Amino acid sequence: MCFAGEVLSIAVARSGDALGTSAAALVVCACLSAMRSLPARKCAILLAIVMAGLPLRATAATSGAILVLYSNKPDLPAVKLFDSTFKSTISDANPKGVEIYSEYLDQDRFASEKHVKAYVALMRERYSSIRIAAAVAVGMNAYEFFQRNGDSLFGQPIPVVRALFVPAGKSHAALPDGVIDASAQIHPLATIQFALRLQPDTKRGVLVTGAGPWDLAWEHQLREDVGALDERLGIEYLSGLPMPALLDRLEKLPGDAIVFSPGFFADGAGKVFTVGDSMRAMTSRCSVPVYYPLPYIVGNGSVGGVITPLESVGWRTASIVNLLVEGKSVQEASRFPPLPATPTVDWRAMKRWQLDERRLPPNTTILFGQPTIWDRYWREMAAGVGVLLLQAGLIAALLVQRRARRVAAAALEESEHRVGLATHAAKLLTWTWDFSREPPELTYHVRRRNEMLTAQSQGIAEATLYPDDKAMLERAAREALSGEAGLDIECRVIQPGSETRWLSLRGMREQAGGPRLLGVALDITERKNADIQAAQDRAALRHLTRVSLLGQLSASITHELNQPLAAILNNAEAARKLLARDKLDVTELQGICEDIVAEDQRAANVISRLRALFKRGGVEAGHALQLNDLVRETLSLIGAELQIRHVSVATELMPDLPSIRGDRVELQQVLLNLIVNAADAMDAIPPGERKLMIRTEGSADDERLYVADCGTGIAEGNLKNVFEPFWSTKPRGMGMGLAICSSIAAAHQGALTVSNNSDRGATFCLRLPKRQEDGVQA
Numbered sequence: 023m024c025f026a027g028e029v030l031s032i033a034v035a036r037s038g039d040a041l042g043t044s045a046a047a048l049v050v051c052a053c054l055s056a057m058r059s060l061p062a063r064k065c066a067i068l069l070a071i072v073m074a075g076l077p078l079r080a081t082a083a084t085s086g087a088i089l090v091l092y093s094n095k096p097d098l099p100a101v102k103l104f105d106s107t108f109k110s111t112i113s114d115a116n117p118k119g120v121e122i123y124s125e126y127l128d129q130d131r132f133a134s135e136k137h138v139k140a141y142v143a144l145m146r147e148r149y150s151s152i153r154i155a156a157a158v159a160v161g162m163n164a165y166e167f168f169q170r171n172g173d174s175l176f177g178q179p180i181p182v183v184r185a186l187f188v189p190a191g192k193s194h195a196a197l198p199d200g201v202i203d204a205s206a207q208i209h210p211l212a213t214i215q216f217a218l219r220l221q222p223d224t225k226r227g228v229l230v231t232g233a234g235p236w237d238l239a240w241e242h243q244l245r246e247d248v249g250a251l252d253e254r255l256g257i258e259y260l261s262g263l264p265m266p267a268l269l270d271r272l273e274k275l276p277g278d279a280i281v282f283s284p285g286f287f288a289d290g291a292g293k294v295f296t297v298g299d300s301m302r303a304m305t306s307r308c309s310v311p312v313y314y315p316l317p318y319i320v321g322n323g324s325v326g327g328v329i330t331p332l333e334s335v336g337w338r339t340a341s342i343v344n345l346l347v348e349g350k351s352v353q354e355a356s357r358f359p360p361l362p363a364t365p366t367v368d369w370r371a372m373k374r375w376q377l378d379e380r381r382l383p384p385n386t387t388i389l390f391g392q393p394t395i396w397d398r399y400w401r402e403m404a405a406g407v408g409v410l411l412l413q414a415g416l417i418a419a420l421l422v423q424r425r426a427r428r429v430a431a432a433a434l435e436e437s438e439h440r441v442g443l444a445t446h447a448a449k450l451l452t453w454t455w456d457f458s459r460e461p462p463e464l465t466y467h468v469r470r471r472n473e474m475l476t477a478q479s480q481g482i483a484e485a486t487l488y489p490d491d492k493a494m495l496e497r498a499a500r501e502a503l504s505g506e507a508g509l510d511i512e513c514r515v516i517q518p519g520s521e522t523r524w525l526s527l528r529g530m531r532e533q534a535g536g537p538r539l540l541g542v543a544l545d546i547t548e549r550k551n552a553d554i555q556a557a558q559d560r561a562a563l564r565h566l567t568r569v570s571l572l573g574q575l576s577a578s579i580t581h582e583l584n585q586p587l588a589a590i591l592n593n594a595e596a597a598r599k600l601l602a603r604d605k606l607d608v609t610e611l612q613g614i615c616e617d618i619v620a621e622d623q624r625a626a627n628v629i630s631r632l633r634a635l636f637k638r639g640g641v642e643a644g645h646a647l648q649l650n651d652l653v654r655e656t657l658s659l660i661g662a663e664l665q666i667r668h669v670s671v672a673t674e675l676m677p678d679l680p681s682i683r684g685d686r687v688e689l690q691q692v693l694l695n696l697i698v699n700a701a702d703a704m705d706a707i708p709p710g711e712r713k714l715m716i717r718t719e720g721s722a723d724d725e726r727l728y729v730a731d732c733g734t735g736i737a738e739g740n741l742k743n744v745f746e747p748f749w750s751t752k753p754r755g756m757g758m759g760l761a762i763c764s765s766i767a768a769a770h771q772g773a774l775t776v777s778n779n780s781d782r783g784a785t786f787c788l789r790l791p792k793r794q795e796d797g798v799q800a
Contacts, residue, residue: 086155087121088112088343091168093161095128098296100318100332104160104185107336115344123149129163131294142171149175156346158183158339162236169198181352185339187316187330200352204339206330206361210282210315211247213327216365217280217313218255220325220377226279227255230272230304232286232295233262240284264291265303272308281312285319298322311375317366320389325375326367334361455499455529455539488514488522495527499539503531509539512546524550593618646681647689649718649725649790656693657716668709669701674717682725682790684770689790692763692774696729696786699759702752703733703784724772724792730785735778744776 090108092101109122125145129138154176159165165184168175172182179200186205197203218224229248231241241261248257260271268289272281283304285297295303297319305312305323314324317332338361345355365383369391372379382388396403444450454465487495491513502509509529514522529541597614600607653675657664664671697714704712717728736744736751743749745764760774767774772790779785 086153086347087123088156088158088347089123089125089149089154090158090160091125091127091164093127093129093159093163095131096124096126098318099298101126101160103318103332104336104339107333108158108340111337111340112343115340116347120347121152123152127161127164127167129167138167142175146175150177154180156181156183156343158185158343160185160339162186181346181355183339183342183346185335187335202342202352202356204335204342204358206335207363208284208315209328209363210244210284211251212363213313213315213329214248214251214280214282216328216383217282217311217325219383220381221280221311222381224278224280225256226258226276227251228258228260228272228275228279228281228310230268230281230283230286231259231261232288232300233290233292234286234288234294237262237286237288240286244282262290265289265293265295265300269303269307272304275309277310279310281308281310282314283312284314284316305371311371311377320366321368323371324368325371325377326365326389328363329366330361330363331366451543453527453529453541453543455541457500457503457537457539486516488516490514502529502539503537509541512550523547590618590622645686646683647686648681649679649727650675650677652686652689652693653716653718653727656690656697660694660697664697664701664714667701667705667712669704669712669714671714671716674715676718676720679718679720679725680792682792684790685766688766689770692766692788693727693729695759695763696788700729700731700733700786703731703735706734707732720792722792724789727788727790728785729788730779730783732779732783735782735784736776738778741776741778745774 090105092105094101096102096105105124112120112122127141157168157172157176157180159168159182165182165186168182173179181200181202183202183204184197186203187208188205214227227248229241229244231237231244238261241259245259251257260268263271275281281304283301285301286295287297287300288294289300297316301312301314301319301322301324311325312323314327315329316327317329320329338358342355342358346352365386367382367386367388369388373392456465495511495513498511499509501507508531509527512524512526515525516522523545524547526544526546527541528544529539532538532540593614597611597618600611600614653673657671657673661671697716700714701712704714711732713732715728715730717730719726719728740751745760747761749761764774767788767790770790772788775787775789777785777787
């Protein structure tokens with residue numbers, strides 16, 4: 023998983039605007055390697071298949087050819103596998119083609135210095151006129167050949183990509199300049215530990231190597247790496263033995279031993295082998311399982327080991343070469359993480375030695391497994407099972423659908439029945455308003471099933487819209503069609519016989535179909551009549567309350583009328599005496615007559631205001647009036663009453679208050695009631711302390727009238743009950759005065775509130791909205 027993440031990050035980092043060839047291959051390999059269930063060897067094989075179908079980006083024009091030098095002869099299976107993977111990766115990444123030259127050093131068979139010199143001369147002659155962009159050294163002999171003779175071969179330094187199998191953990195920091203390492207690590211210690219996992223009862227480890235230079239290097243490496251296992255295993259080294267003697271020793275090993283060998287090229291008798299041939303000879307005669315650390319020994323009778331697939335080495339070598347061909351620097355082309363090594367086993371060897379497959383690590387690659395019936399015919403079996411499952415699914419779906427349709431039909435029938443009962447109980451009618459017709463057609467639907475049709479609903483269904491409401495109703499319906507709010511409106515209809523009834527229509531736009539509204543209609547005629555009657559009763563109650571209040575103010579009203587009447591009487595007597603004189607003073611007589619007329623008008627105004635207060639009628643909130651003038655008129659009317667009750671009045675009237683819209687009589691009734699209640703609240707305190715404050719204020723939104731007294735105040739628990747009907751603290755009070763005042767304030771779109779003062783007494787506040795410039799209330 024760590025390798026996959028590193029490869030993916032490097033591929034994305036170097037991909038630029040679009041993924042390059044090598045980056046795309048890296049992404050594919052990283053994704054496949056990240057899947058624990060897919061071993062690395064299969065991942066590498068699958069990579070070659072996937073890369074063949076990738077829409078790889080064409081590289082820039084090549085700046086030279088590629089020279090591949092193999093250490094061994096060309097007919098070795100390992101050489102063929104590497105060569106195939108390398109060339110296919112190069113070809114896929116370079117659609118326009120890049121020249122690849124392959125050379126085979128075969129130094130195991132031709133190791134003389136004379137042969138090497140002749141080969142150098144041949145290559146110098148062969149490639150003197152060819153520009154080589156990069157050289158690939160496959161194997162240690164090829165790499166050392168380039169190191170010794172590279173400058174003389176090409177005339178100038180060129181990048182060399184080294185494709186080897188090197189011991190794990192060895193540092194490559196000492197690589198010469200211009201050399202890029204594409205090698206895979208060899209894990210002999212990990213392979214032996216893997217073998218001990220499969221065979222936990224092992225007591226002895228036998229390590230087999232040959233007598234050639236390559237073989238001696240392996241022996242040295244094994245002694246260095248495997249020394250840590252000496253305490254657990256009895257390690258025995260069989261190095262440089264002739265093949266017959268070696269096979270005799272291997273044939274006689276005890277059952278608690280394991281054999282580890284990388285194969286060898288030469289035995290102690292000087293006989294030359296290929297690594298595969300030597301491994302096949304050992305596994306055919308050995309009495310215990312043999313394990314290996316190199317990928318090119320796969321399938322030669324060994325059980326397995328922890329290896330890096332050869333295909334992965336070929337792919338990574340080609341990916342580095344592609345970067346060099348694209349013009350990348352050696353440093354940029356070197357940014358590849360180590361290739362992963364995974365446990366790999368030969369299924370045939372596992373069965374031969376009866377090894378428990380449950381001990382295999384989860385990421386183990388299993389090769390040459392015997393195919394089961396499922397492995398052989400999984401496509402046919404999967405197709406057959408798929409067809410059966412599809413048929414079963416279709417049958418089940420049809421059965422479920424059939425049952426669902428039956429359930430839905432039963433539920434729909436039950437729902438229709440319940441809706442019918444509900445509409446009948448609520449006296450509702452359903453309707454459809456179709457605006458696709460011209461003119462739009464409003465159709466009522468009545469249920470005749472189960473005798474749910476009443477005479478009243480039949481009459482509504484046959485009614486026509488009231489002419490005055492038709493335009494308003496159609497406008498509201500079109501607004502409901504264009505929005506989401508729906509239709510909620512009250513209108514009148516004319517039934518047969520010219521009877522007018524009120525309907526409440528509620529509906530919504532139909533979700534599917536044309537421009538139509540669906541809804542219900544409710545006959546609200548009785549409710550409307552009840553509302554009208556209630557409004558009339560409230561008006562009568564307000565009138566009676568006003569008359570009762572004026573009855574309480576009879577002394578004040580008498581005083582208000584007596585003053586102008588007494589003045590008229592005095593002026594009339596003065597005029598009579600003036601007329602009795604011999605010499606008539608016309609100017610003085612004219613002044614007396616003017617005084618009489620003025621006092622008469624004063625009395626007439628008092629009577630006119632009283633007549634308006636006694637008059638019965640509804641709220642007329644459309645008239646403009648000044649709140650300060652209303653206060654002055656009311657105080658002039660009730661002034662005598664307040665003097666009799668020893669109540670001193672102070673006013674703070676805000677100047678230049680804008681006019682408001684309201685009913686003068688109704689608002690004067692509110693103010694009279696508040697003043698009288700304030701005077702009643704101060705009856706229990708000494709006369710000298712009875713003070714009444716009336717104040718007006720204005721703001722941007724409303725105007726406020728405050729009536730404050732110095733009485734006993736209102737108990738905190740009773741503040742919420744002050745405006746409730748029939749609630750009163752007065753022994754003989756009806757409890758309707760403040761309730762009516764609150765309703766009058768609400769009818770004027772205002773509010774009436776009360777609060778206790780900080781010292782004593784209470785303050786009532788009447789808030790009324792200001793009149794806007796266009797004459798509409800705010």
